[in-house]
Amino acid sequence: QLQLQESGPGLVKPSETLSLTCTVSGGSISSSSYYWGWIRQPPGKGLEWIGSIYYSGSTYYNPSLKSRVTISVDTSKNQFSLKLSSVTAADTAVYYCASLLYNWVDYWGQGTLVTVSS
């Protein structure tokens, strides 16, 4: 069974870049059946897809965030990462990493709260 764990700073200053890493265990990030994704949830609100990546490096981003998002993969460490630039208070959210079996999310990380504040 896959397990995913997010890590990174819980506090980011406005206009700076948010950086998170997801470590995958219980399976290989190079599996041909899986994509890997980031999803966020502002406090008290619903889920918003940020983007996804395949082990080959192919990426797919939410059009509303595309100009600020970079997702990358490190197969040697079984990790993938998220960078979100020029953050504002509106980017305060719980950030989840997830595995996507072919097309749907089948495992979620526990989530990490990132607060944007000076």
Add this chain to the structure above:
Amino acid sequence: QPVLTQSSSASASLGSSVKLTCTLSSGHSSYIIAWHQQQPGKAPRYLMKLEGSGSYNKGSGVPDRFSGSSSGADRYLTISNLQSEDEADYYCETWDSNIRVFGGGTKLTVL
């Protein structure tokens, strides 16, 4: 891209059944969706993948009380013999050309 519509809230009594609905936007009625459960203060959990035919595949450890069905553009999640731990937010998810969307979620209250 598709849009998913869910009622904001639902309620049902302990031990009864409830049917939650996720509706696909026009032109997307054949799409596959996934259902996820988010208990208070926890990460979401994958429940099942549900096809337009009504065929569904549940995630590991999902109780038999959870089932799925479909009718046209509507995708349903039925929970039988409601338990207190079923009180949660339920989200549907779909995708198109590697772009994915979530419904707004339904908050289920177990009375």
